[in-house]
Amino acid sequence: MSNPSTALTDTRLLLGVSGGIAAYKSAELVRQARAAGAQVRVVMTAAAEHFVGAATFQALSGQPVRSSLWDPAAEAAMGHIELARWASQVLVAPASADLLARYAQGMGNDLLTTVLLATAAPVALAPAMNQQMWAHPATSANVARLRERGVAIWGPGVGDQACGESGAGRMLEASELVEALIAAKVGDQLRGLRIVVSAGPTFEDLDPVRFIGNRSSGRMGFAIAEQAALMGAEVVLVAGPTSLPTPARVERVNVRSAEQMLRAVLDQIDRADVYVGAAAVADYRPVAPRPSKIKKAAEVMELKLVRNPDILATLADRARRPFLVGFAAETDDVLHYARGKLEAKRLDLIAANRVGLPGCGFDSADNELTLLWPDGELALPRASKAELARRLLLHVSERIRSRQG
Numbered sequence: 420m421s422n423p424s425t426a427l428t429d430t431r432l433l434l435g436v437s438g439g440i441a442a443y444k445s446a447e448l449v450r451q452a453r454a455a456g457a458q459v460r461v462v463m464t465a466a467a468e469h470f471v472g473a474a475t476f477q478a479l480s481g482q483p484v485r486s487s488l489w490d491p492a493a494e495a496a497m498g499h500i501e502l503a504r505w506a507s508q509v510l511v512a513p514a515s516a517d518l519l520a521r522y523a524q525g526m527g528n529d530l531l532t533t534v535l536l537a538t539a540a541p542v543a544l545a546p547a548m549n550q551q552m553w554a555h556p557a558t559s560a561n562v563a564r565l566r567e568r569g570v571a572i573w574g575p576g577v578g579d580q581a582c583g584e585s586g587a588g589r590m591l592e593a594s595e596l597v598e599a600l601i602a603a604k605v606g607d608q609l610r611g612l613r614i615v616v617s618a619g620p621t622f623e624d625l626d627p628v629r630f631i632g633n634r635s636s637g638r639m640g641f642a643i644a645e646q647a648a649l650m651g652a653e654v655v656l657v658a659g660p661t662s663l664p665t666p667a668r669v670e671r672v673n674v675r676s677a678e679q680m681l682r683a684v685l686d687q688i689d690r691a692d693v694y695v696g697a698a699a700v701a702d703y704r705p706v707a708p709r710p711s712k713i714k715k716a717a718e719v720m721e722l723k724l725v726r727n728p729d730i731l732a733t734l735a736d737r738a739r740r741p742f743l744v745g746f747a748a749e750t751d752d753v754l755h756y757a758r759g760k761l762e763a764k765r766l767d768l769i770a771a772n773r774v775g776l777p778g779c780g781f782d783s784a785d786n787e788l789t790l791l792w793p794d795g796e797l798a799l800p801r802a803s804k805a806e807l808a809r810r811l812l813l814h815v816s817e818r819i820r821s822r823q824g
């Protein structure tokens with residue numbers, strides 16, 4: 420299991436900063452990447468210097484900042500080709516629409532684009548721009564072209580923007596980018612494995628208007644799918660109703676009810692090495708959903724519910740079963756009930772989490788997990804769901820590799 424303060428040791432990060440208001444977040448990114456053990460050198464575009472001064476990056480990286488191809492002193496110290504060779508990972512954050520366009524065209528009209536062309540290191544871009552600019556077909560075409568060339572696109576996130584609009588285009592936070600750098604470094608951990616992840620709630624219809632649902636947002640399962648893909652797995656995400664965007668390189672199957680989720684999982688399971696059940700699957704559904712809206716009449720209304728099939732238990736009964744990971748969402752006596760579920764459902768691993776408290780569990784950015792398996796357990800303290808997903812997957816990968824001998 421990697422230690423957060425050494426997770427990027429041996430990483431020589433060349434951070435490109437292009438012009439955008441999000442450039443201020445890149446200063447924090449330098450700090451966090453160094454705290455995780457990386458060496459960092461910064462190359463800024465001329466536009467970036469309008470947003471953050473080179474002195475900030477110089478102080479945080481402990482290295483001179485480069486911005487021009489035509490600085491003889493800087494070229495003498497480390498030429499742009501040497502800089503491109505020095506990097507073990509390149510990340511451009513923020514990557515503006517202009518930078519994406521120039522890189523997609525193969526232009527080398529400033530130091531950053533020249534280094535991007537000259538490097539053999541993996542390149543990741545963290546786009547940041549107004550949501551209309553991100554949605555523009557020209558930007559989409561540039562992003563598609565870069566992806567085809569193997570460039571990783573991290574983000575953008577969705578939310579309020581500096582321009583006052585809201586939508587996709589926010590640069591990921593520094594902590595998310597550091598997590599992506601760590602995941603990229605361990606990019607081979609899950610190569611060759613096919614992982615099916617379920618995420619989100621299920622909705623059990625009562626009538627065309629109402630349903631029984633739960634508070635799951637899908638964030639935990641989506642984080643697992645995203646990290647598994649970054650770690651090299653082939654990933655199928657069976658998602659209950661949620662508006663979360665599909666993570667890069669993840670195949671998504673949308674479902675609504677528990678029965679649909681079971682069918683979608685069974686369609687995928689023959690080829691799967693691992694199943695992670697992060698979805699909050701409804702245990703019961705209405706016996707007979709009504710075809711038209713139920714009218715208000717009696718003072719007390721009784722609902723008749725029937726047990727849903729248990730997806731994990733169905734998979735555990737199969738002759739060829741993948742490595743089975745369940746989740747246990749509990750409000751009290753979390754570890755006791757989780758171990759009960761591990762045994763009752765005959766799982767290889769269960770991730771126990773407390774729900775019903777603010778700041779972890781349902782619909783939060785962070786969580787706390789305890790991993791339990793038949794002869795052991797491991798507490799993973801509070802961290803982002805992405806970080807926990809990565810640790811959970813590293814544990815799964817170690818267990819699978821040790822089984823294979």
Ligand code: PMT
Nearest residue numbers: 635636637638639696699729730731745746747748781782
């Ligand atoms: O989605 P988020 O907002 O990010 O919240 C994350 C989470 C709290 C939903 C997640 O971390 C979590 O705990 N997911 C499992 C929730 C749940 O249904 O727990 P459970 O204890 O009721 O079920 C135990 C396990 O059996 C789960 O892996 C569940 O997917 C599985 N199950 C349950 C019922 C059923 N019919 N079939 C199943 O396979």
